[in-house]
Amino acid sequence: MNMIEIRLKKLLSAGDGPLPLDIRLEIGKGEFLAITGPSGSGKTTLLRLLAGLMAADEGFIRFDSEVWLDTRRGVNVRPQARNIGLVFQDYALFPNMTVRKNLEFALSGKQNKRIVDELIAIMELTELEGSFPATLSGGQQQRVALARALVRKPRLLLLDEPLSALDAGIRAKLQNYILRLHEAFQLTTVLVSHDYREIFKLASRVVALQQGRIDQPDLPTAVLFSTGQDGDVRLSGEVLSIEEDGAGFAVNVLIGNNVVRVPAMPRDIQHLQPGDSVTVSFQAYRPELVR
Amino acid sequence: MEAAFWQTLWLTFKLAAVTTSFLILLGIPVAYLLSRSRSRWKPFLEALISLPLVLPPTVLGFYLLLAFSPEGQFGAWLEQALGLRLVFTFSGLVVGSIFYSLPFMVQPVQSGFENLPRNLSEASYTLGKSHLQTLLHVQIPNIKPALLTGIVLAFAHTVGEFGVILMIGGNIPGQTRVASIAIYDEVEALNYGLANQYALVLVAFAFAILALVYSINRRLLRTGWG
Numbered sequence: 001m002n003m004i005e006i007r008l009k010k011l012l013s014a015g016d017g018p019l020p021l022d023i024r025l026e027i028g029k030g031e032f033l034a035i036t037g038p039s040g041s042g043k044t045t046l047l048r049l050l051a052g053l054m055a056a057d058e059g060f061i062r063f064d065s066e067v068w069l070d071t072r073r074g075v076n077v078r079p080q081a082r083n084i085g086l087v088f089q090d091y092a093l094f095p096n097m098t099v100r101k102n103l104e105f106a107l108s109g110k111q112n113k114r115i116v117d118e119l120i121a122i123m124e125l126t127e128l129e130g131s132f133p134a135t136l137s138g139g140q141q142q143r144v145a146l147a148r149a150l151v152r153k154p155r156l157l158l159l160d161e162p163l164s165a166l167d168a169g170i171r172a173k174l175q176n177y178i179l180r181l182h183e184a185f186q187l188t189t190v191l192v193s194h195d196y197r198e199i200f201k202l203a204s205r206v207v208a209l210q211q212g213r214i215d216q217p218d219l220p221t222a223v224l225f226s227t228g229q230d231g232d233v234r235l236s237g238e239v240l241s242i243e244e245d246g247a248g249f250a251v252n253v254l255i256g257n258n259v260v261r262v263p264a265m266p267r268d269i270q271h272l273q274p275g276d277s278v279t280v281s282f283q284a285y286r287p288e289l290v291r
Numbered sequence: 292m293e294a295a296f297w298q299t300l301w302l303t304f305k306l307a308a309v310t311t312s313f314l315i316l317l318g319i320p321v322a323y324l325l326s327r328s329r330s331r332w333k334p335f336l337e338a339l340i341s342l343p344l345v346l347p348p349t350v351l352g353f354y355l356l357l358a359f360s361p362e363g364q365f366g367a368w369l370e371q372a373l374g375l376r377l378v379f380t381f382s383g384l385v386v387g388s389i390f391y392s393l394p395f396m397v398q399p400v401q402s403g404f405e406n407l408p409r410n411l412s413e414a415s416y417t418l419g420k421s422h423l424q425t426l427l428h429v430q431i432p433n434i435k436p437a438l439l440t441g442i443v444l445a446f447a448h449t450v451g452e453f454g455v456i457l458m459i460g461g462n463i464p465g466q467t468r469v470a471s472i473a474i475y476d477e478v479e480a481l482n483y484g485l486a487n488q489y490a491l492v493l494v495a496f497a498f499a500i501l502a503l504v505y506s507i508n509r510r511l512l513r514t515g516w517g
Contacts, residue, residue, distance in 0.1 A: 053413050079416040086417040092410035096432040105428065106418040152419055 002026040003188060004156070008049050008059035008069075012212065014040050021045060021212040027190065032182055034191045034203035041209045043192040044089075047158045050190070051086050052079035063156065085149030085157045085187075089164065091141045093133035099144050100129040106151035119147040122184070123177060139170035146177065150185055157182070157189045163198060168238070168275060175201050196236045200256040235260075239276045242269050253280055295464060296485070300492060303469040306381070307449040310388040311396075314445045317389065318396030319438075323426060325397070326404035341394045348391065352458025355387050359459060379461045384469075387455045395444040403437025404430060436508045443504045447497055 004027040012019045021042045027033050035043050048054040050061065052068065055076065061069040068077045094102050103116045120129055123143045133141055142162060149157060159178070163171045179202060182189050193199055199206055207214045237255035242264075244250075249264045251272065262280055264272075272278070325337060343351055359377035360366045369375045377383035407430060415425040431438065453471040460467030462476055470489045477486035 051413075051417055053416070079413070080419045080421065082417075083419075084417060086414070088410050088414060090408075090410060092408065092414040094411060094414075094429055094433070096429075105415075105420075108419055148414075148418070 003029040003064055005060070005062040006050070008046070008056045008061070010045070010049065010054075010057045010059075012042060012045060019212050023209075023212075023214060025207065025214060027188060030186065030188055032189045032191065032202055032204045034193055034199040034206045035209055036192075036194050036196075036199060036206060037209035038194075042212045043209050044160055046209065047086070047160050047190065047192055050156075051084055051158060052077060052082050083152065083154050083156070085152070085154035087142075087145045087149050087157070087159045087162045089160045089162070091133075091145040093141055093144055093148070095133055098130050098132055099125055099136075102133070102144060103148050103151050106148050108152055111152070115151055115153065119150060122180070123147045138166050139174060142166065142174055143177065146174075146181065150181060153185065155186075155188060157185075157187045159189065159191045159193075161192050161194075164193070164195070171198070178202060197238060197254065197256065233282045235280045235282070237278060237280055239272055239274050239278055241274055242272060251278075253278060255280065296488065298465050299468055299470055299473045299489070302381075302465065302467075303450055303471075306384055306388060306469060307446045309385050310392060310449045311442060311446045313385065313389050314392060314396040315442065318393065318400055318441060318445070319431070321393075322397045322400035322441075323404055323430075326401050340397055343391045344394050348452070348454025349458055351391060352387065352455040355383075355390070355455065356459050359383055359386075378459055379463060379467060381466055384456055384460045384467055387459050388449045388452060391452055391455050392445040392448045395448045396441040399437045399440040399444065400434065403434035403441075406437075407433055436511045439507060439511075440504055443500055447500050450493065450496065 006023060006025040008021065008023045010021045012021050019042065023046060035046065037043055045054065049056050056069060056071060058071050059069055060071070061067070067075055068082055069075060094105065097105060100116065100120065103119060104113070107113065107116065120126055123146065125143060125147060128136065128140060133144065136144065163174055166174065175198060181187065191199070191202060235255045237253040237260065240252040240254050240259060242249055242251050245263065249266065249269050251262045251264050251269060253260050253262055260280060321340070325333060356378060357363060358365050359369070361370050361376065361378070366377070369377060375382060377386055411429055411433065412425050415429045451471060452469070453475070456467065456469055456472060462468050462472050470493055474486045474489045477489070
């Protein structure tokens with residue numbers, strides 16, 4: 001039996017008319033699930049429904065042995081009682097509290113305060129603990145938001161495009177924090193993102209939400225690698241650097257955690273610069289797997 | 292004369308202070324509930340609260356006079372059950388002023404709540420905090436400028452009240468005679484000098500308090516506490 005069982009139906013009003021959200025999803029214990037999909041496909045709504053911040057028209061959510069939602073029996077557990085950690089896209093730090101107070105506010109009545117010190121240490125916030133959120137950079141705010149979400153030691157962590165507003169260098173660093181926390185706190189994590197590199201680095205499983213439904217099989221490869229009709233394998237990556245290489249050029253592309261060196265002609269690199277997202281296509285006559 | 296002057300001013304500011312205290316207790320919950328409400332009755336309730344903004348104060352005063360009069364049922368009940376007489380008394384002025392200045396407290400505070408990012412309260416709920424805890428520790432502290440605006444406007448508006456007071460309070464020195472009434476009274480008696488004294492105090496007060504609100508709000512906005 002999987003740890004989390006989700007069946008949700010809700011009629012959303014999207015930009016171009018009503019969008020029926022119809023989701024069936026199971027999530028295993030310790031899984032790091034990424035939900036991707038075009039904007040407006042219902043990703044954030046799904047997280048809000050899981051958190052209990054929004055009501056479903058019809059549905060059922062079971063977390064372990066607890067039923068959080070069962071519309072047929074009139075069960076709808078309040079967000080306060082679901083024990084989840086939610087990190088908002090814009091962090092939602094409390095402007096009137098310092099970094100430390102933001103974390104301490106999250107403590108439940110009888111909880112040991114030590115967890116706050118631990119999280120401040122893990123997230124390297126010691127020097128910032130007396131600062132107010134308005135004085136922090138985006139990356140720093142994000143670290144505070146992550147730390148705050150974990151104070152209550154939730155078993156389920158929900159991340160709503162947590163890194164989308166940050167630049168590439170800080171993003172990579174925060175991805176490491178997230179992985180570290182996922183393991184250290186034995187979390188089950190659901191990440192909403194449409195950054196394939198991020199998903200590839202963090203997630204153990206990916207599902208794509210399209211038009212309010214999850215249709216594709218949930219294999220990372222199904223989303224990350226698309227095979228062209230001509231049999232080419234296409235991989236998405238990020239240009240790290242462009243070097244002269246003999247007569248031509250070489251482009252170093254980060255694909256997942258690997259750097260691939262791709263030979264290129266002058267005209268290929270004309271409009272290319274480090275940081276660009278590119279698709280690298282390989283002609284794969286006979287792919288071989290080697291251990 | 293001198294003593295009467297200070298007595299009248301003291302009474303004016305006492306009335307404003309007492310009224311504002313009650314309005315803080317009443318206005319914040321009302322503003323909070325209105326900001327969260329999606330009821331179809333909400334526009335009617337908002338209209339009811341805002342009535343004193345557009346009605347002549349004498350209309351409000353007239354109906355309060357009818358309601359509070361010991362000749363009437365409600366007034367009689369107040370007097371018998373609670374020993375409370377609200378016509379031509381200071382308590383009556385407080386009750387009348389609460390109705391009269393309520394929109395000045397509710398409107399800024401309500402829009403303060405409505406403009407606060409919803410994420411803040413939702414983050415608090417997911418951290419296990421109740422609505423009350425969230426209101427006290429997250430929402431109210433983050434609408435300080437709106438709250439300050441409401442408090443000051445309610446206070447200043449009560450100081451400037453005239454019509455309602457005249458209707459239900461009359462002009463009893465030390466009881467119901469506030470500065471605005473005194474000005475009217477002194478002018479009637481052709482005491483322009485004294486009327487001018489009262490008027491100058493009110494002008495200076497109104498200007499000082501508005502300047503204070505604007506400068507504090509600017510400072511709060513600059514430090515990112517808006």
